Amino acid sequence: MLEISKLVKRYGRDEPVLKELDLTVEGSSVVSIVGASGAGKSTMLRCINRLVEPTSGSIRLNGTELVALKGAALRRARRKIGMVFQGFNLIDRLTVMENVLAGRLGYVNLYQAISRRYPREDIERAFTLMERVGIAHYANKRADALSGGERQRVGVVRALMQEPEVLLADEPTASLDPRTSEQIMILLQSLASELSLPVLINIHNVAQARTYTERIVGLRHGKMIFDGAPDDFTRDALDAIYGGIESPEEEPVAPANPPPAQRDRGLPHDAT
Ligand SMILES: Nc1ncnc2c1ncn2[C@@H]1O[C@H](COP(=O)(O)OP(=O)(O)OP(=O)(O)O)[C@@H](O)[C@H]1O
Ligand SMILES: [Mg+2]
Numbered sequence: 001m002l003e004i005s006k007l008v009k010r011y012g013r014d015e016p017v018l019k020e021l022d023l024t025v026e027g028s029s030v031v032s033i034v035g036a037s038g039a040g041k042s043t044m045l046r047c048i049n050r051l052v053e054p055t056s057g058s059i060r061l062n063g064t065e066l067v068a069l070k071g072a073a074l075r076r077a078r079r080k081i082g083m084v085f086q087g088f089n090l091i092d093r094l095t096v097m098e099n100v101l102a103g104r105l106g107y108v109n110l111y112q113a114i115s116r117r118y119p120r121e122d123i124e125r126a127f128t129l130m131e132r133v134g135i136a137h138y139a140n141k142r143a144d145a146l147s148g149g150e151r152q153r154v155g156v157v158r159a160l161m162q163e164p165e166v167l168l169a170d171e172p173t174a175s176l177d178p179r180t181s182e183q184i185m186i187l188l189q190s191l192a193s194e195l196s197l198p199v200l201i202n203i204h205n206v207a208q209a210r211t212y213t214e215r216i217v218g219l220r221h222g223k224m225i226f227d228g229a230p231d232d233f234t235r236d237a238l239d240a241i242y243g244g245i246e247s248p249e250e251e252p253v254a255p256a257n258p259p260p261a262q263r264d265r266g267l268p269h270d271a272t
Contacts, residue, residue, distance in 0.1 A: 030192045096130070
């Protein structure tokens, strides 16, 4: 279970980016984090894995307080936090298997890492997981020879190789076509329940958040302003999170070709 309490993050002297966030996510639950650009979604995930230092508050993962950890204890805790990225973050010139085994780097000793002599159990686990997500036949292919969807499956398996207790995904489908994105969302949903893993997904595609996750958290300017089931995620909630668009009556007559700033206003194109 992940328990975030009164989490504050302030970069320098600026206004806090996260303002006393509270969020509890149980095992096997998949939560979408939505919010306009700059709302603080990535900052929240980065506070959990301590890529950024929280200013104050508490983040507990299965009872362990992450905020206070340092040195070896922090490295041990980080192994329990799997991360999946929009850009996949694979090493292109390495094979799929080598990329996947990189998920074990927090566990093996330096000699094993440098010589790439991973324990037999790690290789077996890698094959089991690669089979599970349908990429085992690519084990010896270079990562850069794969499609985006296949690369993201490698990213997911690498994260799972850490034997994580929570999986964080920062816009994992934003670089993928719609059909492939859906497949990745379904995969994350299934893995959460198979592995009893809490999964947090930052996502801009509201339609996919509603379809493939059971809970949606909406951030606006670093505050949580929605936390509920997709069915409760109404038009009003959407407007509150992203800012509404004025009705046509209130809108001045728009020029035929509005400047980009005006065109970009309003709801994301995929919002429903
Ligand atoms: N390292 C940093 N130093 C200073 N400010 C930062 C830093 N990282 C993020 N910010 C600021 O914090 C705010 C939240 O950024 P964050 O990346 O968390 O937003 P986001 O919700 O993930 O946005 P997006 O949807 O565009 O990915 C933004 O105003 C951003 O400029
Ligand atoms: Mg972000």
